[in-house]
Amino acid sequence: MNTWLISLQNANSPSSELMVFFHDFTMIILILITFMILFSMIFLFFNKMTNRFLLQGHLMEMIWTISPMIILMFIAIPSLKILYITEENHMNKLTIKCMGHQWYWSYEYSDFINIEFNSYMISSNDLMMNEFRLLDTDNRCILPFNLPIRILTSSIDVIHSWTIPSLGIKMDSTPGRLNQSMLYMNRPGLFFGQCSEICGMNHSFMPICLESTNFYNFKNWLFNMINQ
Ligand SMILES: [Cu+2]
Known part of the structure; x- marks a missing residue:
C-alpha cells in the first residue's frame, strides 16, 4: 500500500477497474470545464470577452445549452453501465x-x-x-x-x-x-x-x-x- 495516497487504490477486480476508469474519465471532463469557466471568468473580469452579440445571441445560447447535454450524456452512459455491471450477480461459485x-x-x-x-x-x-x-x-x-x-x-x-x-x-x-x-x-x-x-x-x-x-x-x- 502506498503512503500518502491521494488517488484511488489500485484496482483489483474487474468492476473496480471500471470504476477507476470512470473516475479518471470524469475527472478529465471536470478539469476541462473548470478551467474553461475559470479562464472565461478571468477574461470577463478584465473586460476582454465582451462583444455586442453576447446578449440574445441565439446561436451562442444553442451551443451552451446543447453542449452540456452532450457532456452529461457522455458521463451518464458509462456511469449507468458500470452501475449495472457492479450489481451483476452471475455464475457465482x-x-x-x-x-x-x-x-x-x-x-x-x-x-x-x-x-x-x-x-x-x-x-x-x-x-x-x-x-x-x-x-x-x-x-x-x-x-x-x-x-x-x-x-x-x-x-x-x-x-x-x-x-x-x-x-x-x-x-x-x-x-x-x-x-x-x-x-x-x-x-x-x-x-x-x-x-x-x-x-x-x-x-x-x-x-x-x-x-x-x-x-x-x-x-x-x-x-x-x-x-x-
Ligand atoms: Cu460498523
Missing part, C-alpha cells in the same frame, strides 16, 4: 456471509459444513512487524482469486458497511435485511477495508481484512477449519 457486529465482523462459509468465525482487529500492542496497524484482523476472511463469489451481508445490531476499496465494494449491512454483491479478485494478496457506516464508539476499529489466495490453499484452509 461460492457464497460467504459477512455479519456486522458492534464492533467486529463475523464470516460464515455456509456452502460447506458450517464454518463461522469472528474477525477482530489486532490491537496496536499485539501487532507483529508484518501486520498493518488498525487494519489487520486476528481471523482473516480467506477467499480464492479468479472465482466469482457472492458476498451476502447483514447486521446483528446497527447498520454497518462492508467495504473494500480496492475491490470496488461498498455494501451496507443492515439489520433484518440481506444485501448481496459480487466479488471477483484478480490476484492474490491482502485487501483491507473499514466499516463505512458510523456505527458507534469503535466504528474505526472494526477493519475488514481479506486474504486472497489460490484455490488449492483455500481448499486446504477449509479442510483445516472443518477438522478443527
